[in-house]
Amino acid sequence: xxxxxxxxxxxxxxxxxxxxxxxxxxxxxxxxxxxxxxxxxxxxxxxxxxxxxxxxxxxxxxxxxxxxxxxxxxxxxxxxxxxxxxxxxxxxxxxxxxxxxxxxxxxxxxxxxxxxxxxxxxxxxxxxxxxxxxxxxxxxxxxxxxxxxxxxxxxxxxxxxxxxxxxx
Numbered sequence: 001x002x003x004x005x006x007x008x009x010x011x012x013x014x015x016x017x018x019x020x021x022x023x024x025x026x027x028x029x030x031x032x033x034x035x036x037x038x039x040x041x042x043x044x045x046x047x048x049x050x051x052x053x054x055x056x057x058x059x060x061x062x063x064x065x066x067x068x069x070x071x072x073x074x075x076x077x078x079x080x081x082x083x084x085x086x087x088x089x090x091x092x093x094x095x096x097x098x099x100x101x102x103x104x105x106x107x108x109x110x111x112x113x114x115x116x117x118x119x120x121x122x123x124x125x126x127x128x129x130x131x132x133x134x135x136x137x138x139x140x141x142x143x144x145x146x147x148x149x150x151x152x153x154x155x156x157x158x159x160x161x162x163x164x165x166x167x168x
């Protein structure tokens with residue numbers, strides 16, 4: 001009976017050791033097959049490159065391979081034009097690295113309704129797609145026509161600044 005218990009414990013311990021060794025990434029007896037695994041991975045990348053023209057896979061979405069010192073670039077003409085066009089609004093927060101300008105409430109010259117704006121310059125191109133304007137009144141969002149008029153005024157001023165600087 002004692003012998004049976006010892007045999008069971010020995011078999012249980014041996015089984016657990018085998019299972020634990022299998023989880024370790026090496027072979028059952030400590031052998032390392034990482035060279036085989038690396039070769040198989042390289043071959044898989046070569047095959048993916050020939051089939052699709054790229055080595056990207058779905059797993060690249062989960063890796064952070066971007067350079068942490070990368071700086072987003074914004075269009076300086078749009079940036080300057082936004083600050084000049086909306087100079088009647090008090091600037092609360094400015095982030096030239098992400099291209100966001102946040103203002104407080106202010107009343108435009110000749111107008112009676114106060115507005116608050118958030119401007120995002122999202123690209124380096126002098127293009128309407130590079131500019132996003134959100135206008136708020138004290139009662140809620142401003143009308144689409146007002147937002148469009150402010151965007152057009154900023155883009156027009158940006159073009160004027162560019163023409164002046166380049167001497168065209």
